[in-house]
Amino acid sequence: MTKTAAGRFFEDYAPGQLIRHAVPRTVTTGERALYHALYPARHALMSSDAFARACGLPASPLDDLAAFHVVFGKTVPDVSLNAVANLGYAEGRWLHPVWPGDTLRAESEVIGVKQNSNGKSGVVWVRTRGLNQDDVPVLEYVRWVMVRKGDLSAPAPETVIPDLAPAVDPSALVIPDGLDFTGYDFELAGEPYRWGDYEVGEIIDHVDGVTIEEAEHMMATRLWQNTAKVHFDATHRPDGRRLIYGGHVISMARALSFNGLANAQVIAGLNAGAHANPCFAGDTVRAWSEVLDKAPTSAPGVGAIRLRLVATKGEAGVLKDDAGKYLPDVLLDLDYWALMPL
Amino acid sequence: MTKTAAGRFFEDYAPGQLIRHAVPRTVTTGERALYHALYPARHALMSSDAFARACGLPASPLDDLAAFHVVFGKTVPDVSLNAVANLGYAEGRWLHPVWPGDTLRAESEVIGVKQNSNGKSGVVWVRTRGLNQDDVPVLEYVRWVMVRKGDLSAPAPETVIPDLAPAVDPSALVIPDGLDFTGYDFELAGEPYRWGDYEVGEIIDHVDGVTIEEAEHMMATRLWQNTAKVHFDATHRPDGRRLIYGGHVISMARALSFNGLANAQVIAGLNAGAHANPCFAGDTVRAWSEVLDKAPTSAPGVGAIRLRLVATKGEAGVLKDDAGKYLPDVLLDLDYWALMPL
Amino acid sequence: MTKTAAGRFFEDYAPGQLIRHAVPRTVTTGERALYHALYPARHALMSSDAFARACGLPASPLDDLAAFHVVFGKTVPDVSLNAVANLGYAEGRWLHPVWPGDTLRAESEVIGVKQNSNGKSGVVWVRTRGLNQDDVPVLEYVRWVMVRKGDLSAPAPETVIPDLAPAVDPSALVIPDGLDFTGYDFELAGEPYRWGDYEVGEIIDHVDGVTIEEAEHMMATRLWQNTAKVHFDATHRPDGRRLIYGGHVISMARALSFNGLANAQVIAGLNAGAHANPCFAGDTVRAWSEVLDKAPTSAPGVGAIRLRLVATKGEAGVLKDDAGKYLPDVLLDLDYWALMPL
Known part of the structure; x- marks a missing residue:
């Protein structure tokens, strides 16, 4: 009878699975204003179009963490609805600014599974990508969560633990196109x-x-x-x-x-x-x-x-x-x- | 002395009255973002411009209930400031999508009155219409409320009870122009x-x-x-x-x-x-x-x-x-x- | 070691100082929507683009007090982080409407100082101006605050008390360009x-x-x-x-x-x-x-x-x-x- 999603359990994940997450979201200056109302955010590049332009960007992008939260939120029904714990993040990179008016969606690939010795839960690793309306990736990251098993009699999968970098190599960081701090206004930014x-x-x-x-x-x-x-x-x-x-x-x-x-x-x-x-x-x-x-x-x-x-x-x-x-x-x-x- | 509106009392209403409600309101992506912050709203058509376009609409409209609340809110000072109870709704139809940037106003016609036997209050029926900046009706509905009498000695009006349909006939429902679900993406929408x-x-x-x-x-x-x-x-x-x-x-x-x-x-x-x-x-x-x-x-x-x-x-x-x-x-x-x- | 701003103390102010406040801010329809969610604001000119146009303005401006709060907020880290009390305002004028999309910044000039007889604090007067992205002043006001001394041994400065008008002369009020109430719709505005x-x-x-x-x-x-x-x-x-x-x-x-x-x-x-x-x-x-x-x-x-x-x-x-x-x-x-x- 039920049409309600119960979420995935540990035994529902297998390395190589691709999950296309639901509910794309258009983010606007409304989300931007709420971000500033909910957090004491003051970084000038995310506060002022004029400051952003002086730094080579066409306008003030949405806060990087707001983009992260939107993408992360999409993964919750598929990845962490039955999670016992959110264990870690790795290999996260912001790949393209998110501008008011952009529509974000998210996809994840299962890259690792390891059943716990208690047989009641396991760890699932996923690599998630956020994409905009032009299918341009805006960010990606790996996270791993402990997820309950739904059927305790399901067999343990072969353990696959992904090989994750201890830190993103700085040479792999993506700088927003045009970003130029040579004329940076420290006084306007708030600190010297x-x-x-x-x-x-x-x-x-x-x-x-x-x-x-x-x-x-x-x-x-x-x-x-x-x-x-x-x-x-x-x-x-x-x-x-x-x-x-x-x-x-x-x-x-x-x-x-x-x-x-x-x-x-x-x-x-x-x-x-x-x-x-x-x-x-x-x-x-x-x-x-x-x-x-x-x-x-x-x-x-x-x-x-x-x-x-x-x-x-x-x-x-x-x-x-x-x-x-x-x-x-x-x-x-x-x-x-x-x-x-x- | 007082310039403060006390609101209308039961004896102030008569069938046929037209009330043009105050304070038109421009709704924007700001209202849209707040709607998503206040409610766990996830219907894809109201969340994503890209999804809405794939369904034949020019963009993601404001949530239908947000439009309803804006119109309803305008009626409160004129209809329910002295209401004892909000008794019912009927014959509600959404007639045109509301887009960010639209300005909404509201009008009501009194379509029924019935004084209660206690002589202290009565029921008032109104048919309310919301209109956008081009005077296009965006929604209409009937609601009835119990309103206190201000002057208990006011004579009871002739009872007029409107003849309301038990439900909107589905043939009378207005489909947003262009809406086409033939290429609907169930995965992106979140359920099959x-x-x-x-x-x-x-x-x-x-x-x-x-x-x-x-x-x-x-x-x-x-x-x-x-x-x-x-x-x-x-x-x-x-x-x-x-x-x-x-x-x-x-x-x-x-x-x-x-x-x-x-x-x-x-x-x-x-x-x-x-x-x-x-x-x-x-x-x-x-x-x-x-x-x-x-x-x-x-x-x-x-x-x-x-x-x-x-x-x-x-x-x-x-x-x-x-x-x-x-x-x-x-x-x-x-x-x-x-x-x-x- | 510390890179954290402790704010200015009384002895850090001197008449004639110009303070260019940090963190310019682009205000949008998101800020506008939040203003309406946080306050029961209903003045029609700030609620409806259509009403504003009928009054000669190109669109509904941001609420005057929202503009004031944005400008005031910028002054806090420089003026009142160590304030004991916010003592007064004077000579405030709104000089230009603020439209969604404008970027505001703020500057203040110290126009008075007076050390208190206890030697532990003093009063500082500043004249603050808010400016938009075109450097057009949008508002200005004087405020004075009582600020703690950081170094109690700092000598008392020469007392300078600005000569402030008891009220803004009405002939000095700036009317928004184009404002015309000759066709004003009292019914739509909500009161006669x-x-x-x-x-x-x-x-x-x-x-x-x-x-x-x-x-x-x-x-x-x-x-x-x-x-x-x-x-x-x-x-x-x-x-x-x-x-x-x-x-x-x-x-x-x-x-x-x-x-x-x-x-x-x-x-x-x-x-x-x-x-x-x-x-x-x-x-x-x-x-x-x-x-x-x-x-x-x-x-x-x-x-x-x-x-x-x-x-x-x-x-x-x-x-x-x-x-x-x-x-x-x-x-x-x-x-x-x-x-x-x-």
Whole structure:
């Protein structure tokens, strides 16, 4: 009888499968305004058409993470509706700016499966691509999730674990066409610090905190058409709390990182990411960053900086305990490449 | 002294009156984005310009219910500011798509009045039309409300009860110009079920639930410029609770119905509707549908399906008690025509 | 080590300084829609392109206060991050409409400083201008704030107190190009009262109330890229409450004033303003207005009306106690010029 999608279970995935995700989405200046209302986003390139033009772009693109959330949201009904945990990200690259008016869709290829020893769940790796209305890829990334088995008697598949790069090689980063930071206006951007001012190992405490509200994280998560029940239904968990979409924490931390990294304008690569602990309404989220690496790029005046972005309810600069386990206050540990003026 | 509108009372209405409602409104991609942030709306035709073009439309129209809410909102100051209850809807038809950039206004004709036997209130029937900037009607519907008398000594008017159709005849449904579902992409739309797969009498449990927040229902209700005090002012009711605009529940239930009715893309007719019980913040809203009827249409590949859409805090499939009274968990019982691919 | 901006302290300001504020912002129909979702704004000129065209404008401009908030927000990191109190406004004028698609930036000149006798803080006066992408000024105003000293041993500067007009002279008000109210449609605008119907001294109780939510004031404040910590971080104050941005109260009161002042379409001047008491989530905000003055203008059919707009948690018409102190329920006392049809 049921016409309702129950989502895929672990035994439904096999390496080589191609999943064309449902519900393409046209993103507009409406999504852009909501992004600025939901997060304290201030990076000038994503705030001002005039600033973007002065940097060689035809207009201000949609925030890189908004594009990521839209693409990610499309994958949820096919990839993570029955997920126990979102385990990691790798090999993420932004390939083309998303402009207001673009229509995004998403496709994923299953690239790995490994049943857990308990026989009740397994890990699935997918490589997801977002494409615009002209079938131009706008971003791609690998993520892996732990998914429940629906039929516990289904045989374990042959284990396939993809060979993933520990980080995106900076030479593989894609710079938006035309991007040119040689005439960059630091005063208008909000901070004087250029690529050369950051040192590997440097820790930046972004100082500000935001207390999270239910209405806000649900609006964000719906805007990306992410359908995971735990984010919306207070009756879903025994404790009556709604689990906040990890992407909400990513965007909140990235926006907070303006204060100290105002010139890290473009997100170009996603090396790794862990949602270390769940986030709930009422939590006050803070952020800090660590400079992990730096690299030149081929674009005029543009350098790449590799950053660890940590969202925390606690203090800056501390991440794991002596056993290597994330401290309970840590919400997110994200490793990404950004583009800055030299 | 007062320049503040107190709203009309029962004795202020007479059959034949034409009310030209105030404050025209230009709707844009901003309203569209907010609709997707406030409701888990995923119907592809209202989500993607590219999908809409592949279905013969010039672009993705504003969600049919968003157009309804804008028109409805304009009528509130003139029709329901002193309403005791919103009693019903009938003969609703969507007549023309609303595109971002359109400006909507509304007009109502009083088509019936009946004073209650208690002499303190009465029922008023109005037929409302929404029109765009070119004076093209975009939708029309009848609703009736119970309105308080302002002057209890005002004489009872002659009773006029309009003769309303129990349902919109499917031959009267207006199909958007150009709509063609012959090349419909079911995979991209999210579900494989076509018009022929639904049987009259079939019940669909839409499974998902959303816990309602004050900030969200107030933002929605303001967005439609609905001014009814009970939605915004926690001091208005003795219990300190804000009554949620019934249209918020309609849109929430319709959006939840994606899961099982993803291909019921267009709302074309509103046959009836009852706000069975009030909804408050903290309620977790679920939805289920019953297939009431099916009919062909003249458009290529397009069938009409008549659906009962029920919003509930309880379980799917149950509606009324033995005495024919709505169960206390039931929030909404809506009867509408949608358009689906054959 | 720190790259995080701590904001300026009292000793960092000197008369004659020019501050070019960071992060230009393109405002769109997305910001417009959010404004209508966050406030019960219904003034027809800011709601409908068709209505605006009938009044001689090319389209519906962004709400005047939205433009003000965007410009104000840009000044916060440079002017009021270490402010103890926002003391006043003067000489505010809207100089050019802001249209969706415009990019706004802001500049301020320090025009006065006065160290407090306690030696720990001082008052700073700035004249701020907002400019669009063509460097056309869109608004200007003076505000003064009390700012903490960072270095208590810094010498007191020479006191400079600017000579500010008690109110903007109506002859200095700038009327939007083309504005013509001679064919004004009062029915569509929502109220029949014209400029001639208002008398100096008249009090208008706007009747409606809105209970304030955390999610809403934070979304508004972020939308204007206002970074003051107290609005977002519940751990910032000992009482765990987030202080609501005064501009949120201004926009809420102005929107509520539709009911009685629906035809006061355009805000043209800001004479003075006091945030009399703090506002917190859960407060139910009401508004009343007093007609302070009236003046003709040079534009066809357009009159100017000077209004006191009071936001209050209490009753209409009462403002101060016998000692001249604002009553504890009063949140805002704003003195502005609006443009109305004659």
